[in-house]
Amino acid sequence: MSALAWSVAQAQPRRPSESAGPTGVGRETGGPTRPLAVEPEDRRCRSSVRARDPLDLRAKLADSTFRGCIVIPRDVSWVMEDPCGERSEFGNCVVAGLMFLEIRPGVSLIGERGALGSRPRLVAKRVVPKYCLFTTAGNDVRIEGIHFEGPGNAKPLGQEPPYNTAVCVTRDPTQKAGATLILDNEFAKWPGSGVVVQGRFEGATEADYVTAYREQTKTESGPVPFHERADASLVRIERNYFHHNLRNAGGGYGVNVGSGSFAEITGNVFEFNRHDVASDGFAHSGYIARFNFVLAGGVKEGSFYNQHFDVHGIGAGGYGKSAGVYYEISHNTFRGAQSYGLKKRSALMLRGTPEDGAHFNENFAVHCDLDAAVSLKSDKNDSGWGEDHAQFDFHATGNRFNVDFSSELAAGDFDGDGRSDVFVATGKAWFYSRAGKRPWEFLRASDLRIHELAFADIDNDKVTDVVFRDGAGNLSMMKSGVSQPSKFTVVPVPIRELRFGDFDGDKRTDVFYKQARQWYVWYGATRTWRTTQSSDIPLSQYLFGEFDDVPGTDVVAPANGNWSYSSGATGSWQRLNDMLRSSLDGAVAADFDGSGKTDIAFGSGQVWIFSRDGRGPLKTLRSGSRDIYYPELRSLPIGPFDGGLRAKAMSFEYRQQQPACQLNPPRTPIAGERLMLWGYGSDGTFEPRSSQNMR
Numbered sequence: 001m002s003a004l005a006w007s008v009a010q011a012q013p014r015r016p017s018e019s020a021g022p023t024g025v026g027r028e029t030g031g032p033t034r035p036l037a038v039e040p041e042d043r044r045c046r047s048s049v050r051a052r053d054p055l056d057l058r059a060k061l062a063d064s065t066f067r068g069c070i071v072i073p074r075d076v077s078w079v080m081e082d083p084c085g086e087r088s089e090f091g092n093c094v095v096a097g098l099m100f101l102e103i104r105p106g107v108s109l110i111g112e113r114g115a116l117g118s119r120p121r122l123v124a125k126r127v128v129p130k131y132c133l134f135t136t137a138g139n140d141v142r143i144e145g146i147h148f149e150g151p152g153n154a155k156p157l158g159q160e161p162p163y164n165t166a167v168c169v170t171r172d173p174t175q176k177a178g179a180t181l182i183l184d185n186e187f188a189k190w191p192g193s194g195v196v197v198q199g200r201f202e203g204a205t206e207a208d209y210v211t212a213y214r215e216q217t218k219t220e221s222g223p224v225p226f227h228e229r230a231d232a233s234l235v236r237i238e239r240n241y242f243h244h245n246l247r248n249a250g251g252g253y254g255v256n257v258g259s260g261s262f263a264e265i266t267g268n269v270f271e272f273n274r275h276d277v278a279s280d281g282f283a284h285s286g287y288i289a290r291f292n293f294v295l296a297g298g299v300k301e302g303s304f305y306n307q308h309f310d311v312h313g314i315g316a317g318g319y320g321k322s323a324g325v326y327y328e329i330s331h332n333t334f335r336g337a338q339s340y341g342l343k344k345r346s347a348l349m350l351r352g353t354p355e356d357g358a359h360f361n362e363n364f365a366v367h368c369d370l371d372a373a374v375s376l377k378s379d380k381n382d383s384g385w386g387e388d389h390a391q392f393d394f395h396a397t398g399n400r401f402n403v404d405f406s407s408e409l410a411a412g413d414f415d416g417d418g419r420s421d422v423f424v425a426t427g428k429a430w431f432y433s434r435a436g437k438r439p440w441e442f443l444r445a446s447d448l449r450i451h452e453l454a455f456a457d458i459d460n461d462k463v464t465d466v467v468f469r470d471g472a473g474n475l476s477m478m479k480s481g482v483s484q485p486s487k488f489t490v491v492p493v494p495i496r497e498l499r500f501g502d503f504d505g506d507k508r509t510d511v512f513y514k515q516a517r518q519w520y521v522w523y524g525a526t527r528t529w530r531t532t533q534s535s536d537i538p539l540s541q542y543l544f545g546e547f548d549d550v551p552g553t554d555v556v557a558p559a560n561g562n563w564s565y566s567s568g569a570t571g572s573w574q575r576l577n578d579m580l581r582s583s584l585d586g587a588v589a590a591d592f593d594g595s596g597k598t599d600i601a602f603g604s605g606q607v608w609i610f611s612r613d614g615r616g617p618l619k620t621l622r623s624g625s626r627d628i629y630y631p632e633l634r635s636l637p638i639g640p641f642d643g644g645l646r647a648k649a650m651s652f653e654y655r656q657q658q659p660a661c662q663l664n665p666p667r668t669p670i671a672g673e674r675l676m677l678w679g680y681g682s683d684g685t686f687e688p689r690s691s692q693n694m695r
Contacts, residue, residue: 045069045108054078054098054122067106072146074112077121080133099124099131105138105178111145111185116434117415117441119147119186127151127161130192132168137200139178139234143167143185150190153246163192163251169235170200171261173225173284182237186439190245193253197235199227199260199284226284229326229356232262239442243271243692248301253278257287258312258324265289267429267442271693272297274306281312281323281352288328291429291445293406296336296366296673297693298345305338305345307375313352320378323352327359331445333426334365335406335695337372337660344368346375346384350392357393364427366404368661370396402661403427405449406695407652407671411637412455412464414443414481420639421464422650422675423481425449430466430481435641436650436675436689443481456500458488460508460524469495475511489522489529501544501553503532503569510553512569514539519555521569532570535559543589545598547576547614556600556614558584563600563614577615589614590638592621592680594646603633606684624684629654629669630676641677641689648679651686652695671695 047068051057057078060070072078080098103109111120124133133148148166155161166187169180187194235257242254252274257263259282270276270292277289294308311327312318327350334347347365350358360374367373375384376392389395410423414432422436427449431440443466454467458477465477468485473492476485491498491513499512508524517534535557543556552568556576563580564573581587581602588601593612601610606624611617624630636649652671659665673693676686 045071045110054080058098058101061101061103061107061109064104066104069108069110072109072111072120072122074114074120075118077123080122080124081126099126099133101134103134103136103141103143105140108142108144109134109146110142111147113145116417116438118438119145121147121149123149124164124166125151126164129162130164131162132165132196134166135168135170136180137170137172139171139175139180141178142181142183144181144183145185147186147188148190148194149188150245152191153189153244155248160247160249160251161191163247164190165192165194165196165256166190167195169195169197169261169263171197171227171231171234173199173227173231173260176231176234179233180235182235182240184239184441186241186243187254188242188244191247192245192251193256193278194240194242194245195237195255196253197237197255197257197261197263226260227262228284229262229286229288232264232286232288235261235263236266237263237268238266239268241269241271241439241441242273242276243269243297243439245273246299247274252306255287256280258282258285260284262286262288262325265292267291267445269293269295269431269440269442270308271295272299274301275310276308278310279312279324279327281314281318281354283322283324285324286326286354286356288326288330290328290331291442292332293426293429293431293440293442294332294334294336294347295693296338296695298336298338300340304340304343305336307346307349308334308336309348311348311350311352311354311358313378315352315378317380319351319380319382321352323350323354323358325354326356327354328361330359330361330363331428332363333406333428334363334367334373335404337365337367339660343384344372347373349375349377349384350394351377353392357395360394360396360399362398362428364400364403364405366660367401369401370399373399373401400427408450409637409650409652410450410453410455411639411641411650412466412481413457413462413639414464416461416463416480417643418462418640419643420637420641422637422641423450423455425453432481433675433690433694436677437691439690439692440694444478452495454495454498454500456509456511458509458524467495467498469498488527497539499542499544501569502551503553505551505568512544512555514542519569533566533572535573540585541583543584543587543598543600543614545589545591545614546596547598556584556589558582565614577611580611580618586632586634588633588638590647591645592647594644594680596645601633605632606630608633621680622678622682622684629656630686642679646680648677650689651676651678653686653688 050071246252254273254276256278258280313320313323315321338345365373376387405427411420414421419435422433429445430443458465463480466481473490474487475489476487493513503510511522519532537557541557547554547565555566559573562575563577565576589598592599597613599610600614608622609618610621653676654669656667657670673695675690677689678686
């Protein structure tokens, strides 16, 4: 089905031979659908209580009669440091305190989002031996909207912190109903894993469990139940941010799925983990990872970089023999192909042979080719080059290499807080960053890129919608960039020739296009098209903004020997200013000084000039250093990233670098990892914006 018809949690596991399902709008990339994981608030929280502090949280989780949502208030930062839950009569601690907190079936643990989407933080500073902060052992569990911060990062070899994990999920293979949902959280600084998923059957001992799931399907007492790959949808890990989960030896995982379990891992962002996703390769194990954004950050373990996605074999040292059942890594975006010696950090390392194969399909990667992106090894000393795919039952189709669209940005207000956000289309999915400060968050899966899209508040709810045009000319919107496409009109011109504004001043979004010399406006109030004016001046010379005192978007062009404007796209040309420049091609119209009127600016290399309100003389807007490269103004996302009227410009920091997949290439400007912001009055300076890497 269409990439546009996908939404997070809709990727069902399917065998490679199964059809992709019905075709929708856009280009095909996917499989059959199911309802969104995120349900309306009134359906998922019919009973709700608020935790007051960590001890109150523990007490509410311990209430075996409660079913509903336990809410952690916004903006809190709780240190989970009660060292003892229960003491003996002699004062000895007999029950651990704030660790191994069980989330029972039918319970949701929900964090309230604060300003710029901040999550309440639960901080675990404990460095005692292996533990899980939270556990789930039943079905119908949801964990959403929480920042889980662990006790620390990697240390030198031989001084590793204990293998500690934020959330440990255990699924009984006999329970086929009620999903475990890990949604929209942040997991950082966990030496073990952010999330561990494992299987367990009723009444099994630890020895039975390991024996049955390492290589066999039975114990001394007989056959055991086990998970199948169709059960992957029972554990869904979606839209989370996993970063800086590090440990030099054994651990440092974002998500670890194994020991007789399956999971779907969809729409997450990964950065600076030893492995972003890992599996122990035990029998009846596997994972399906789709539409994830894997950023470039990483650290060396000794002399080498670890792979992003990993699958162990059950042979010596995690190499060779069998490797679980089924792995699907598809429609992901991989950055991070760091060189070490003659090798590069791989997107996937497969270290054994899965029972039903490993499938690496439809991914985008910065690696030069498949051999660089994927390493197949049955022994630690194997080179990982030129492997026999059949030996590992490995399959790869539809991937693209040496591609990276992560520096192509747009602006829109996707959370409705009055501040512009930054939008990126990776070629596989859409993500946004709140005000350009916060980490990427998944919007939806789609292979449409920014040049195929437009951004406007079509339904007038003060949240930006994403607009696209199909081959038949149907113009559709995805509400807030998330919902299914909804057609609202038909246009005969490409989407790049549409302009959006409020031309009649009624505070509703309208649409403008020009065909031949005639102007057409679709009015949001009536949802109908009207012809307005006509002109022989090409569309490339038009700017749109508020240039007079009459409410409504005006059109500016070089006409009648002046810069002239048409009020509301209906009036005849009137003089705005002298012909300060003969062409407006490449100019930008935005309110940089916050006056309430639109300015006209030109980005000439690193020096920008502008006419205040379009009526003043040309003056310097930005005097940038020629030693620091930034793209021209017209190619940058522009908007009120801090709210209010004043427009600012967003960019990645650029640096001179040699392209990775060419022999002896010239050094060229390449986008860095951090977002930078320029605002009126800051002269030439782009200030650091994002506190974390974004590429």
